[in-house]
Amino acid sequence: MSQANSVFKEKSVVIVLALCVFTFGLYVIFRLWQLTKIFNSKTESYISKAFTTTAISIYLVSLLGLIYYFLFPAPVALLITAKLLHLLSAIFHIVWIIKVRNRINRINNVSKGNALWLGPFLSSFFHVIYFQHKINQSIGSEAADKLAI
Template sequence: MKRGFADIFKTDSVLKTLVLCVLTIGSYLIYKLYRFTSQINQHTEFKISNLFIAAAIVLFVISSGSLIYGLANYHDLTILKSSIGIHAISSAFDVTWIVMVRNRINLIAGSNKGDNLWLHPFVTSIFHVIYMQYKINQGLAKKVI
């Protein structure tokens, strides 16, 4: 399927995405993943389950809350230790979600390994939605797809 990025995604500032991801301690990452997923689900047949999205978001909120609570009560290490398990599960869901969105963007772009718009797995694992937005912006600027 080659409908084109223009039919699905919008250009957005990569710098803004980076700054908001850092300032919101990852919350903007989840928001951007949700936006990308919503755009993919609305405009393509490459759907990502709404149940999976809801589970990932709920786990992220619980994980973030428990980590913040644990750090606020750092004198009681059992609280912080108990939050590590939920954080690991939440992280597994987040990574899975990132991979799912990355794979769908590659499908939409019709990109294969080595192509200009191909989302490299290693770079995606480090920069997540920042890199995705960068590649989307590239695709929209070239109007190749």
């Protein structure tokens, strides 16, 4: 049986999707940070603060560089630098998403083939939206198990 009820809160997947879109991805970073904070307080498998701070910083510097380039006259070198930082940021976020996915699977005590298992393909493309969907499923399955007992 998973521990999702004691660790996570149910949220609307539609609202999570809307926040991801309307904040231009900033909610993705915020939600990954939230989940990391939860894991670091509830499990022994920490995601380091240095890693998360670096990932967030690189993302923000890249985003600010792109915004500045398109709003003000700026040299092309700024655009190239911002794009390279964005590539580095993407690598950090892939690693971060994998770390979060593995910890959710561990907290839910599931393995490949289980209905609550977070697969790598959907985690890669839908990350926090898919995570929230599976968290909600896990919480719902626990409630159903309690009713059955």
